[in-house]
Amino acid sequence: MRAVILISGNGSNLQSLIDDAKRIDLEICLVISNNRNAFGLKRAERANIKTLFVNPNLFKSRKDFDNKLITIIDKLDVGLIVLAGYMRILSSDFINHFMGKILNIHPSLLPKFPGLNTHKRALTAEEKYHGASVHFVTEELDGGPVISQEIVEVDSQDTEYSLAQKVLEREHILYPRVIHWYTQNRIELTNNDCIKLDGKII
Numbered sequence: 001m002r003a004v005i006l007i008s009g010n011g012s013n014l015q016s017l018i019d020d021a022k023r024i025d026l027e028i029c030l031v032i033s034n035n036r037n038a039f040g041l042k043r044a045e046r047a048n049i050k051t052l053f054v055n056p057n058l059f060k061s062r063k064d065f066d067n068k069l070i071t072i073i074d075k076l077d078v079g080l081i082v083l084a085g086y087m088r089i090l091s092s093d094f095i096n097h098f099m100g101k102i103l104n105i106h107p108s109l110l111p112k113f114p115g116l117n118t119h120k121r122a123l124t125a126e127e128k129y130h131g132a133s134v135h136f137v138t139e140e141l142d143g144g145p146v147i148s149q150e151i152v153e154v155d156s157q158d159t160e161y162s163l164a165q166k167v168l169e170r171e172h173i174l175y176p177r178v179i180h181w182y183t184q185n186r187i188e189l190t191n192n193d194c195i196k197l198d199g200k201i202i
C-alpha cells in the first residue's frame with residue numbers, strides 16, 4: 001500500500017517503518033516535514049525515499065498550510081497517511097478529507113495523557129504502567145479510536161528519559177504491527193468512532 005509519512009523530528013518510528021516496509025507491504029512514497037532540520041528527512045534520503053520540507057512560515061494560516069499538504073498528497077494516490085512524530089495539529093479540513101486513512105502513534109496509554117510531556121506526567125501521577133497507543137486520527141486531539149497499545153512497567157528508578165526510551169522501543173514494534181493490519185485491509189474506521197478488525201467491531 002502506498003503511504004505518505006509526516007514527521008517533525010528524529011524519525012525513529014519512520015526508521016522502523018523503513019526497515020520493515022517490505023514485510024508490512026508499505027510503499028513509502030514521500031516523507032513530509034514541517035521542520036527543515038528534522039533528522040527523519042536524512043533517514044528517508046538515506047533510504048532513497050523522496051522528501052519534502054514544507055515551510056509553515058510561508059502560509060498565513062494552518063488551514064492554508066494543510067490545504068497545501070492536501071494538494072500534494074492527493075496527487076500521490078496513497079491509501080494511508082502516517083503521522084510519526086508530527087508535531088503540528090491538523091486542520092479539520094485535512095482530517096475530514098482523509099478520514100479513516102490517518103494513523104497516529106502517541107506515547108501514552110490513551111485515553112490517559114493526551115497532549116505533550118506524557119512521560120513526565122506518567123511519572124508525576126506515579127503510574128505503574130505506561131506505554132504507547134496507535135489510533136485513527138479524528139478531530140479530537142489524540143482522541144480518535146485506539147487500535148492497539150504496548151505497555152511498559154514504570155520502575156521506581158525511571159526518569160523521564162529512561163521511560164521515553166522504553167516506550168520508544170515498544171513503539172517500534174507497535175507501529176509496524178498496526179500498519180501491517182492496515183495494509184492488509186484488516187482494520188477500518190467506521191462511523192468516525194468505531195474500529196473494525198477483520199470485519200468485527202472491537
Ligand code: GRF
Nearest residue numbers: 010011012013085105106107
Ligand atoms: C514518539 O514518541 C511518538 O509517539 C510521538 O512523537 C515521538 C516521535 O519520535 N508522536 P520519533 O521522531 O519517531 O523518534
